Amino acid sequence: MSDRLPGFSTLAVHAGAQPDPTTGARATPIYQTTSFVFNDADHAASLFGLQAFGNIYTRIGNPTNAVLEERVAALEGGTAALAVASGHAAQVVVLQQLLQPGDEFIAARKLYGGSINQFTHAFKSFGWNVVWADPDDISSFERAVTPRTKAIFIESIANPAGSITDIEAISTVARKAGVPLIVDNTLASPYLIRPIDHGADIVVHSLTKFLGGHGNSLGGIIVDAGTFDWSTGGKYPMLSEPRPEYHGIRLQETFGNFAFAIACRVLGLRDLGPALSPFNAFMILTGIETLPLRMQRHCDNAKAVAEYLAGHPAVASVSYAGLPNDKYNQLARKYAPKGAGAVFTFSLKGGYDAGVSLVSKLQLFSHLANVGDTRSLVIHPASTTHSQLDDAAKVKSGAGPDVVRLSVGIEDKEDLIADLEQALSA
Numbered sequence: 001m002s003d004r005l006p007g008f009s010t011l012a013v014h015a016g017a018q019p020d021p022t023t024g025a026r027a028t029p030i031y032q033t034t035s036f037v038f039n040d041a042d043h044a045a046s047l048f049g050l051q052a053f054g055n056i057y058t059r060i061g062n063p064t065n066a067v068l069e070e071r072v073a074a075l076e077g078g079t080a081a082l083a084v085a086s087g088h089a090a091q092v093v094v095l096q097q098l099l100q101p102g103d104e105f106i107a108a109r110k111l112y113g114g115s116i117n118q119f120t121h122a123f124k125s126f127g128w129n130v131v132w133a134d135p136d137d138i139s140s141f142e143r144a145v146t147p148r149t150k151a152i153f154i155e156s157i158a159n160p161a162g163s164i165t166d167i168e169a170i171s172t173v174a175r176k177a178g179v180p181l182i183v184d185n186t187l188a189s190p191y192l193i194r195p196i197d198h199g200a201d202i203v204v205h206s207l208t209k210f211l212g213g214h215g216n217s218l219g220g221i222i223v224d225a226g227t228f229d230w231s232t233g234g235k236y237p238m239l240s241e242p243r244p245e246y247h248g249i250r251l252q253e254t255f256g257n258f259a260f261a262i263a264c265r266v267l268g269l270r271d272l273g274p275a276l277s278p279f280n281a282f283m284i285l286t287g288i289e290t291l292p293l294r295m296q297r298h299c300d301n302a303k304a305v306a307e308y309l310a311g312h313p314a315v316a317s318v319s320y321a322g323l324p325n326d327k328y329n330q331l332a333r334k335y336a337p338k339g340a341g342a343v344f345t346f347s348l349k350g351g352y353d354a355g356v357s358l359v360s361k362l363q364l365f366s367h368l369a370n371v372g373d374t375r376s377l378v379i380h381p382a383s384t385t386h387s388q389l390d391d392a393a394k395v396k397s398g399a400g401p402d403v404v405r406l407s408v409g410i411e412d413k414e415d416l417i418a419d420l421e422q423a424l425s426a
């Protein structure tokens with residue numbers, strides 16, 4: 001072996017995986033089992049007491065899922081990861097380790113519509129209060145900090161318009177406030193942006209999107225950067241205080257720079273229960289092997305489609321950070337030099353009716369609520385994913401009535417442009 005560190009594409013294929021020690025199987029097997037036999041009573045007791053690592057029960061961990069966790073941790077440059085059932089499950093598990101009832105977290109206003117719902121309604125019922133800030137105005141994050149603030153949550157490439165967030169600037173605000181920065185890296189994937197390199201303390205993903213990549217399996221993951229000191233000021237008791245569930249051990253003291261990932265597993269996943277099925281872990285692992293190839297193609301196609309739309313007379317504006325005159329182009333050059341992703345919006349001169357009509361006329365683009373599929377997808381956010389917001393909030397979050405969102409797939413770009421051409425001229 002050379003002492004060269006493996007590159008991103010090599011890690012995407014190999015990180016975390018070995019030939020199966022019993023059978024020699026080269027692809028990672030699906031360990032479709034609920035539970036694992038203990039060697040003896042002492043082994044069982046040490047696993048339950050967190051004195052030894054090993055498999056107990058698939059709700060807490062599974063060998064197929066473990067390969068996925070190691071692979072994504074390697075791709076993101078984190079110390080450890082935890083796979084869960086969905087992107088939303090990842091968000092619940094992360095915040096459960098950080099917030100007590102009555103606490104606050106600051107979130108960027110430009111987010112996946114489902115996250116806006118989850119933060120506004122479901123989390124409120126847990127006593128976790130979201131405070132919104134504007135990712136285009138860093139000072140709005142500073143102003144939102146209070147003594148009860150426990151975290152800041154942003155997307156690297158933000159829904160729905162594919163805008164680029166200044167991760168380093170917001171990380172500076174988080175450092176000053178003494179709270180971790182959580183980055184939802186779903187739309188970028190680590191191929192385009194590695195938030196930990198820019199100061200993120202925790203990265204979350206919906207694996208359902210570009211990492212799985214084929215629109216066939218739900219999953220989520222939490223990556224621990226290992227950078228945050230949880231012991232200061234008693235602010236994070238789940239990590240710094242003795243845990244009664246585990247004979248009084250303190251997770252930060254015992255597990256150091258992967259304590260957060262451990263907390264998510266042994267307090268969050270164990271007790272809340274959103275485990276990822278090993279079958280889905282296998283599907284997502286297979287998807288990740290081609291992530292660099294797919295992601296580059298997604299970006300190249302998206303840029304071609306954005307350029308075509310920008311020159312079309314029926315189109316009022318295109319919001320794609322990969323276009324040289326876009327508001328986010330400077331940030332895109334800095335954070336995502338390989339490409340500005342494949343999800344973006346454009347607005348039609350004909351407004352709401354034109355948006356609804358376009359969506360119904362497209363044939364190759366599927367009209368559905370998802371992103372990050374091999375197939376090209378289209379949706380009209382104002383009537384679907386962002387319909388719960390009032391008109392002003394729709395516009396603020398980038399989902400005004402005239403806006404159409406695309407997730408550009410890996411088909412031939414000429415065919416995608418031809419489909420848009422027939423739908424726009426109809």
Ligand SMILES: *Cc1c(COP(=O)(O)O)cnc(C)c1O
Nearest residue numbers: 086087088112184186206208219
């Ligand atoms: C889809 C998505 C989520 C939620 O993930 P699920 O796997 O659907 O639960 C969160 N954030 C972003 C950016 C997403 O695109």
